[in-house]
Amino acid sequence: MQPTEQAASVRDADGHRPPPWRDVRVIRVALQVGFVAAALGTIWWLYSNLANNLARLGIRRDFAFLDQSAGFTIFGSDFSATSSIRVALWVGLQNTLRVALLGIALALLIGIVVGVLRLSSNWLVKRTASIYVEVLRNVPPLVLIIFFYLAVLQTLPGISDAATPGDVMVVSNRGVWLPWVELGTGTGAFAATAAVAVLAAMLVAAWRRRVHDATGRPHHRVLWGGGTALVLLGLGYLTLSPPISMSIPLLEGRSVTGGALLFPEYAALLVSLVLYTSAFIAEIVRGSIQAVPKGQVEAAQALGLSSWDRLRRVVLPQALRIAAPATGNEFLNLSKNVSLGVVIAYPELLRVGRQAIGNGQPAPQILLIVLAAYLGVSLVLSLGVNIANRRLQLVEH
Amino acid sequence: MVSWRRSYIMVAAALTLGLAACTSEGDAPEDPADVVDDDGDSAASADSGEGVLDQVRDRGTVVCGVNDAVPGFGVTTADGDFEGFDVDFCRAIAAAALGDAEAVDYVPLTAEARFTALQSGEIDVLVRNTTWTATRDGGEGASFAMTTFYDGQGVMVRSDAGFGSVDEMGDTVICVLSGTTTELNLESQFSARGLAYEALTFEDNDTLREAFLSDRCDGWTSDKSQLAAVRSAWPEDEGGPAALTILDDTLSKEPLGPAVRDGDTAWFDVVNWAVIATIQAEEFGVTSSNVESLAGSTDPETEPELARFLGIGGFDAGLGLDPEFAVDVVSQVGNYGEIFDRNIGPDTGLGLERGENALWTDGGQLYPPPYR
Numbered sequence: 001m002q003p004t005e006q007a008a009s010v011r012d013a014d015g016h017r018p019p020p021w022r023d024v025r026v027i028r029v030a031l032q033v034g035f036v037a038a039a040l041g042t043i044w045w046l047y048s049n050l051a052n053n054l055a056r057l058g059i060r061r062d063f064a065f066l067d068q069s070a071g072f073t074i075f076g077s078d079f080s081a082t083s084s085i086r087v088a089l090w091v092g093l094q095n096t097l098r099v100a101l102l103g104i105a106l107a108l109l110i111g112i113v114v115g116v117l118r119l120s121s122n123w124l125v126k127r128t129a130s131i132y133v134e135v136l137r138n139v140p141p142l143v144l145i146i147f148f149y150l151a152v153l154q155t156l157p158g159i160s161d162a163a164t165p166g167d168v169m170v171v172s173n174r175g176v177w178l179p180w181v182e183l184g185t186g187t188g189a190f191a192a193t194a195a196v197a198v199l200a201a202m203l204v205a206a207w208r209r210r211v212h213d214a215t216g217r218p219h220h221r222v223l224w225g226g227g228t229a230l231v232l233l234g235l236g237y238l239t240l241s242p243p244i245s246m247s248i249p250l251l252e253g254r255s256v257t258g259g260a261l262l263f264p265e266y267a268a269l270l271v272s273l274v275l276y277t278s279a280f281i282a283e284i285v286r287g288s289i290q291a292v293p294k295g296q297v298e299a300a301q302a303l304g305l306s307s308w309d310r311l312r313r314v315v316l317p318q319a320l321r322i323a324a325p326a327t328g329n330e331f332l333n334l335s336k337n338v339s340l341g342v343v344i345a346y347p348e349l350l351r352v353g354r355q356a357i358g359n360g361q362p363a364p365q366i367l368l369i370v371l372a373a374y375l376g377v378s379l380v381l382s383l384g385v386n387i388a389n390r391r392l393q394l395v396e397h
Numbered sequence: 398m399v400s401w402r403r404s405y406i407m408v409a410a411a412l413t414l415g416l417a418a419c420t421s422e423g424d425a426p427e428d429p430a431d432v433v434d435d436d437g438d439s440a441a442s443a444d445s446g447e448g449v450l451d452q453v454r455d456r457g458t459v460v461c462g463v464n465d466a467v468p469g470f471g472v473t474t475a476d477g478d479f480e481g482f483d484v485d486f487c488r489a490i491a492a493a494a495l496g497d498a499e500a501v502d503y504v505p506l507t508a509e510a511r512f513t514a515l516q517s518g519e520i521d522v523l524v525r526n527t528t529w530t531a532t533r534d535g536g537e538g539a540s541f542a543m544t545t546f547y548d549g550q551g552v553m554v555r556s557d558a559g560f561g562s563v564d565e566m567g568d569t570v571i572c573v574l575s576g577t578t579t580e581l582n583l584e585s586q587f588s589a590r591g592l593a594y595e596a597l598t599f600e601d602n603d604t605l606r607e608a609f610l611s612d613r614c615d616g617w618t619s620d621k622s623q624l625a626a627v628r629s630a631w632p633e634d635e636g637g638p639a640a641l642t643i644l645d646d647t648l649s650k651e652p653l654g655p656a657v658r659d660g661d662t663a664w665f666d667v668v669n670w671a672v673i674a675t676i677q678a679e680e681f682g683v684t685s686s687n688v689e690s691l692a693g694s695t696d697p698e699t700e701p702e703l704a705r706f707l708g709i710g711g712f713d714a715g716l717g718l719d720p721e722f723a724v725d726v727v728s729q730v731g732n733y734g735e736i737f738d739r740n741i742g743p744d745t746g747l748g749l750e751r752g753e754n755a756l757w758t759d760g761g762q763l764y765p766p767p768y769r
Contacts (some may be wrong), residue, residue, distance in 0.1 A: 072582045
């Protein structure tokens, strides 16, 4: 109906059209088309400018360099100097994701806890959480990263006199070696046991659910199911040959064998980004909890729910709905801030890209790839956040 | 109705695209015009019939592209003067060409800008820690004169770590500064020796320094002259310079020398022989303190080579220079050894030994062509 109304609106009483330059429809269309064309034209002009200048300087514009062997190594990876630039950038992206994904999980966890604690009725807990938030969110993340790297982790003992607390780990400024599990001989049999245990747990959980539905007694299905699985797994572990063995790091002179190594560069970047982002998430969580209508809490109190059940079953589910979009932004921030690792030699994507540029690879193409990769990561993350958000929203009938 | 609207869209699109195309076509010819302008400028200064030497003499100064931030090689002093090893060679060139070592206009240049400045004729000669390489000789259109400093990529370690040479550095962590080809040299040298290592690549020198200070890495690799500068400034509470050792191994060749534009051999000769004169003077034992008396007392009969070098007896090699140019260079700037000792030698902050930069008679690389 709208088009005809619009069409009618531009005719005068006698049904005559105004001339095109005063026709509001024509003006609207022309403006939009003009804007799009101007935007495209600007992009095209910028590109041709770049292309002209690169050609004038004799700098290549193709992407054939991606298949050349890199000639450099990447810290903390098996990447060999004979592998291609393409692989180098891929290793860099993996290192970026390694910080981003674990960082997001940890920041969310800490953020929720601190956010809830900020609303605690205990004065000490509340103040401590406030100080945590106010200190961390008011410091630039780059300062945090450099602080953790140089002022915290680099002051650990050197490798020759590294600390070995309990003889199960090695702590030095070259990294912390932790005891780690290694797959043993009985892995296959144990995997089968694990599958049986999971199946049994699901069956038990379903049975408890039915009991609950039939009798109204609390189902405790997590407790029952988990217990079943644990018992079965324990039996399997004791009877079958051990599926895993512990690898304990051993310090010999200046080198360490065994264990799993946590690089100081990785640790400093992860810890600072998690702390920084969790402060923002905590604020979002606090705000969202306070945004849950007071009547909801009062109703829960009236029902006699415990404070834990009030939080878990009434407040948090509703607060989560409010917090989701803003928290998603913090995830994006964290994943982009991983590029700050460039200053402490963490081999994330930008660092590897710059390494390649420093060793004679073309800068425009590599930076374009880095740009596209970060854009891709952010888009995938925001897609995930949007899907989660849509599922969380109240469905209005 | 729809076709009516579409026609407007098409008209508008055509108009706007046409406009966009016009503006960018209008801009496009400007770029080549700029290029022509640049070329015109450089052509005017470089190829206008008279060579750089004539221009320098007309102008009365040598325009010398230098570094202003590398201690020992080229730095700006508190009162705005320039000093350093490279700067002294600018002065030697001015002394040879004009007879006055102070007739130099210094142009501090960044690493990226240096060859553009040389190509465009903004400077007459580039003396700025510049490594003589094939692509610079070819693609950048530069001609390199006699090498003034044989540098090389080295590895610095903590003295107490017990590394005597690079061969002992298997399973180590090496700190590198990003943005140079240092990593490529490191990789090729270590893999050639079959040594496992991990390179920790830093973005800036300060973080790298802190990491090395706290023993994050076993070695720090860079040009030896740069490592020496770091070592000389090592904090006393960390043991001072003695706490660090620069290994003798050299991972790459970095011959540093003055560069001029391709195509002016007369000027190239001047620059080349100004450098050679300082080395030759050291070989002859001619210093800034004895050059005047030697010039007055040397007998062409008994010491013909020295006499030719000092321009006694009217010997002119045909370099387009004053026959006594070597006297001007040595008396005003000094011989190679004096320049070295004054700026980067053992008694300076950098504390570099002569090493490769000793005279050939002392087992070094400095081998001046005979002056005859």
